[in-house]
């Protein structure tokens with residue numbers, strides 16, 4: 001995409017580093033913005049985003065409804081809408097309910113403690129690769145009942161390609177490799193399910209396969225989507241949350257006093273999923289703008305989460321904020337299935353890290369993934385211990 005739109009160039013490196021001023025301008029100046037280069041409407045007000053999320057019959061995730069084919073590796077519970085999606089979504093909810101989240105939380109605590117022990121002897125780490133990713137990958141692997149993949153070069157490359165392709169609407173060049181990566185991971189999941197797993201969510205799926213009437217491809221893709229969303233998104237969230245908290249160290253006592261409220265506010269303030277996309281299945285009016293059947297709609301959750309019409313003092317981190325009707329986990333038929341797991345991971349990992357290393361601080365340049373859809377850091381260099389005492 002060239003950078004021609006006056007208001008919104010999501011892949012501009014400066015916007016990737018800090019998109020919030022742009023979101024604010026969009027919300028104030030043109031909240032139902034036609035982006036001619038993207039060929040899409042951009043929604044930034046909380047009320048409009050919520051309306052779109054809650055109405056999949058009109059704002060569909062299933063683009064086939066307007067004649068746009070969905071490539072095979074993308075067909076999953078994320079790209080079907082009710083009623084087609086409903087039995088699969090219920091199946092996924094049943095699979096989650098079959099798991100003991102109390103045990104998952106205790107194991108997450110042990111995993112965090114182990115990882116912190118491993119890094120404790122070092123002066124500095126990259127929080128993303130040395131803690132957040134192994135922590136969330138270990139947690140989701142246990143939940144799904146699949147071994148964590150070998151993080152070899154091929155895995156890293158496929159993973160990277162899949163992430164880039166989340167911005168395929170902005171950068172069509174990324175699409176093909178992203179589809180191949182999805183297929184690769186779905187095949188991996190398919191082989192795992194065929195082996196008759198007994199543990200975790202994959203055990204539930206293998207045992208109860210006959211209760212849902214979907215093709216193996218749709219089922220494999222859905223489990224792959226769950227598994228993949230289950231480590232990358234919370235890892236990015238932990239990084240965003242950590243940098244946000246380290247910017248406001250005076251708020252840490254408040255965070256420790258009510259971690260759950262704090263995590264909720266961190267999802268609102270610095271959640272990783274910035275946009276989700278839908279397509280209009282019929283003509284619809286928002287404000288005085290006429291959206292036509294077939295038009296793409298970009299729902300900017302991260303802009304909605306700072307809408308002053310919905311939140312007092314929205315640009316401020318208020319760790320005690322309640323109620324907190326943020327859209328960081330989406331809403332409606334596609335809302336986040338892993339929100340309980342994500343909340344557990346954050347309330348375990350962040351206090352464990354910050355209590356273990358009270359002098360922890362950013363120590364170097366932050367690096368961002370070049371993603372507009374899923375915002376987060378590729379590197380967060382942190383020093384773990386206090387300043388070394390001056391040598392006399």
Ligand code: HEM
Nearest residue numbers: 078226229230233234237273276329330334336337338342
């Ligand atoms: C802080 C961490 C997380 C955030 C902010 C987050 C956010 C979101 C959002 C905004 C959506 C809605 C997408 C849409 O409307 O198109 C979503 C969907 C989803 N999330 Fe999460 N997520 C997180 C962690 C997780 C975890 C840990 C899992 C799995 C254990 C997970 C699994 C899913 C799945 C499977 C969907 C698709 C649901 C559907 O389309 O029916 N997420 N997530």
